[in-house]
Amino acid sequence: MAVLVYIAIFTLIAGFALYGLIFLVLLPMFIFPIPTQLMQYSIPISLVLGFIIVMRVSWGRVSNSVRTLWMIDSAMWELRWIEHDLRRF
Structure with missing residues (x-):
């Protein structure tokens, strides 16, 4: 469970950091409008x-x-099988 939380948190952090980089790269396109669907x-x-x-x-x-x-x-599972075998005796 902790690994899933770790992956989710760091994915969001890295994702939004990359989003900021993409936005900074695309910012000049807003100043000088070029038709793009990337945003x-x-x-x-x-x-x-x-x-x-x-x-x-x-x-x-x-x-x-x-x-x-x-x-x-x-x-x-091994311990359960051992317990099961011991209970039969």
């Missing part, structure tokens, strides 16, 4: 790019968390 897609583009950057930076942490959860779940 309406800048928030989704910046959030997707932010998500890609966050996943690229924190992939090791995410994969270690998933691996740890998988190992804990596997250990719990």
Whole structure:
């Protein structure tokens, strides 16, 4: 759960930082109007790019968390089977 919150928060931070950069790049287009449709897609583009950057930076942490959860779940299932076998005797 903490990894999902981490990814969501840093995706929003990186996304809005990229949105600010895109807006600063497109700001001259507002001063000297050039027909463009990019501005309406800048928030989704910046959030997707932010998500890609966050996943690229924190992939090791995410994969270690998933691996740890998988190992804990596997250990719990093994303990349940051992308990089940011991109860039969």
